[in-house]
Amino acid sequence: MSFNALIVNKDDEGKTHAEVTQITEDQLPDAEVTVAVEYSTVNYKDGLCIGPGGGLVRNYPHVPGIDFAGTVETSNDDRYKPGDKVVLTGWRVGEAHWGGYAQKARVKADWLVPLPEGLDTRQAMAVGTAGFTAMLAVMALEDHGIEKGPVLVTGAAGGVGSVATAILANLGYEVAAVTGRPETEEYLKSLGAARIVARDEINETVKRPLEGETWGGCVDAVGGAMLARVLGQMEYGASVAAVGLAGGAALPATVIPFLLRGVNLLGIDSVMQPYDNRLRAWKRVAKDLPMDKLEAMVQPAGLSDLPQLGADILKGQVKGRVVVDVNA
Secondary structure, three states: OEEEEEEEEEOOOOOEEEEEEEEEHHHOOOOOEEEEEEEEEOOHHHHHHHOOOOOOOOOOOEOOOOEEEEEEEEEOOOOOOOOOEEEEEOOOEOOOEOOOOEOEEEEOHHHEEEOOOOOOHHHHHHHHHHHHHHHHHHHHHHHOOOOOOOEEEOOOOOHHHHHHHHHHHHOOOOEEEEEOOHHHHHHHHHHOOOEEEEHHHHOOOOOOOOOOOOEOEEEEOOOHHHHHHHHOOEOOOOEEEEOOOOOOOOOOOOOHHHHHOOOEEEEOOOOOOOHHHHHHHHHHHHHHOOHHHHHHHEEEEEHHHHHHHHHHHHOOOOOOEEEEEOOO
């Protein structure tokens, strides 16, 4: 029996083309668990995999979608049985392995997590990889102790930033949200941001390695010159959780903030996270992310919308969280 999937092909000239087409179960990769996918999302990596590939996709034809939530149909692994609700993020699914932009997916049991209590599959994908990463970042800041000052969130109107802003505000922190899009100011305030910081104020490299102690913590989704600048503005002993590189992979910084202020730079990886920490993060999401704020971030979509959304997210034109109903 056939079902819908977004298939990306590459032609002889190296150009990619994505379209919704019908495939059958015997075309799915070999693995232990077959899932009837209900929802997926759109992340920056998805934009790359739908379009040029960004070096992430090894083989074509390819089904992108780095995360999904749905119901187990068949399982050769005792941990999951038909009817179980599950979530998948990471493990290079949607990149090296076929992903969630299809009505069915077949994956390794080790890659799945039971849907946490308090979330349905749509909400889980409103969270998705971006929200899961945001929760890991908040947990890392907590583990290293957020002292007093406001917590800065860069790229705040994006997927990771939106969820981080909502979680931190809900936990009682004063959130300063950085955005280069003035039209997102009201949206960020609705998520709980106490103040808005214009990107231009914080996006330039300065010659001074240290500035005034301003931030008690930071979730940084931008990297590059902005991260370098932020490091010099952290309070003594404060931490920055680095989750992205929208502003570039290079870090034009000095070691001075680490040596003179004891600043911590915490790398956040969501792809290869151990199972126990995945469970911990998803349980925290269900507890600490206000569902009404989550709903305010959601932009609904279907499989046929993905080629355009993939291009849009690469241009920084997607706000909040896209929830893809694969059955729409």
